Amino acid sequence: MSLTTSRVEPSIAGVGDYIELMKPRVMSLVVFTALVGLLVAPGRLHPVIGFVALLCIAVGAGAAGALNMWYDADIDGRMARTAARPIPAGRITPGEALAFGLTLAAFSVVLLGLLVNIVAAALLATTIAFYVLIYTMWLKRRTPQNIVIGGAAGALPPMIGWAATTGGLSIEPILLFLIIFFWTPPHFWALSLYRADDYARAGIPMLSVVAGPAETKWQILVYALILMPLGILPWILGYAGLLYGAVAAAAGAAFLLLALRLRGEQRGFAASKQVFAFSILYLFLVFAALLVDHMSPASFGRFAA
Amino acid sequence: MTMSALMNEQKPDRGIRLTERQARARRARSIAIAVALGVLVILFYIVTLVKGPAVLVRPL
Numbered sequence: 178m179s180l181t182t183s184r185v186e187p188s189i190a191g192v193g194d195y196i197e198l199m200k201p202r203v204m205s206l207v208v209f210t211a212l213v214g215l216l217v218a219p220g221r222l223h224p225v226i227g228f229v230a231l232l233c234i235a236v237g238a239g240a241a242g243a244l245n246m247w248y249d250a251d252i253d254g255r256m257a258r259t260a261a262r263p264i265p266a267g268r269i270t271p272g273e274a275l276a277f278g279l280t281l282a283a284f285s286v287v288l289l290g291l292l293v294n295i296v297a298a299a300l301l302a303t304t305i306a307f308y309v310l311i312y313t314m315w316l317k318r319r320t321p322q323n324i325v326i327g328g329a330a331g332a333l334p335p336m337i338g339w340a341a342t343t344g345g346l347s348i349e350p351i352l353l354f355l356i357i358f359f360w361t362p363p364h365f366w367a368l369s370l371y372r373a374d375d376y377a378r379a380g381i382p383m384l385s386v387v388a389g390p391a392e393t394k395w396q397i398l399v400y401a402l403i404l405m406p407l408g409i410l411p412w413i414l415g416y417a418g419l420l421y422g423a424v425a426a427a428a429g430a431a432f433l434l435l436a437l438r439l440r441g442e443q444r445g446f447a448a449s450k451q452v453f454a455f456s457i458l459y460l461f462l463v464f465a466a467l468l469v470d471h472m473s474p475a476s477f478g479r480f481a482a
Numbered sequence: 483m484t485m486s487a488l489m490n491e492q493k494p495d496r497g498i499r500l501t502e503r504q505a506r507a508r509r510a511r512s513i514a515i516a517v518a519l520g521v522l523v524i525l526f527y528i529v530t531l532v533k534g535p536a537v538l539v540r541p542l
Contacts, residue, residue, distance in 0.1 A: 186498075186504070187498060187500055187504045187508065188504070188507065188508070188511075189503055189504055189507050190507060190511065191507050191510055191511070192510050192511060192513075192514040195511075195514075223532050225528055225529060225532045226529070226532065226533075229525065229529060232525075292529055292533075
């Protein structure tokens with residue numbers, strides 16, 4: 178990517194463009210999973226400090242998004258899904274996005290370290306660095322395993338939330354990490370099935386481009402198979418109550434059924450779009466159930482026991 | 483009259499003139515930065531109240 182294409186005339190970037198640079202939809206999922214990690218962790222965190230922690234996590238996620246858009250501006254411009262993003266559309270220069278992303282990254286990590294704790298700040302810094310350096314700059318254009326390994330960045334927020342409350346880590350947040358880690362590949366591969374042309378045009382070696390739809394659908398099924406027992410593991414290990422176990426089992430079974438149906442689909446993309454949409458619902462359901470289960474008097478404190 | 487003053491008289495000011503769209507965008511960005519700074523000031527104030535004098539003493 179080159180910075181020599183910078184515009185010389187004054188910027189026309191609006192506030193909305195900078196917000197778009199922070200990938201607000203991704204950010205909302207990050208904040209939600211971090212919030213659950215923060216609330217189900219043992220111990221009490223003052224609401225104001227909890228808010229600061231979530232704000233820092235949100236801003237850190239936004240920074241990672243901005244840096245991703247800075248680096249990927251060239252390929253974003255070649256994909257229909259991303260061509261209207263602020264940099265390829267010419268509303269923000271790459272230099273502006275880079276400065277914005279670096280500033281937010283430094284600010285969010287330092288603030289989290291100073292006002293909450295160092296472990297949470299270190300995890301946030303790791304998340305941003307992993308997403309930008311490992312996923313965006315290294316893996317994304319080189320291997321079909323890009324989102325498998327890169328998915329670790331998106332899986333870290335509940336651990337950051339947990340660390341914000343406890344100042345440390347344990348097996349419970351690692352379980353939450355694993356759920357998101359194994360959820361990420363089927364989520365993005367379902368998207369890549371009906372956006373394969375886009376990815377191919379941009380030269381991104383997504384599994385659907387490199388190995389074809391049949392192999393991608395098989396891999397989605399494998400990951401859905403792993404995800405189902407993994408989702409109910411917090412209940413099996415006694416960290417969560419029956420409510421959580423029931424929701425996680427039902428959502429996991431539905432995910433599996435959709436993945437099976439996707440594998441049988443011969444033409445069209447209805448099933449892959451369904452898997453993609455349901456995967457978002459799955460993550461929301463599992464984490465919301467964990468939160469509700471934790472808040473309910475019957476299982477109060479179980480996750481933290 | 484000095485040479486530079488003479489030259490300034492002869493050449494009209496060619497400084498950057500913002501279009502209406504650019505000026506509007508800059509104003510919106512300036513307001514957003516001001517709001518963000520204001521929110522930060524309030525946030526730091528509240529955190530100081532919450533944490534007390536040991537605002538920078540935090541668990542590892």
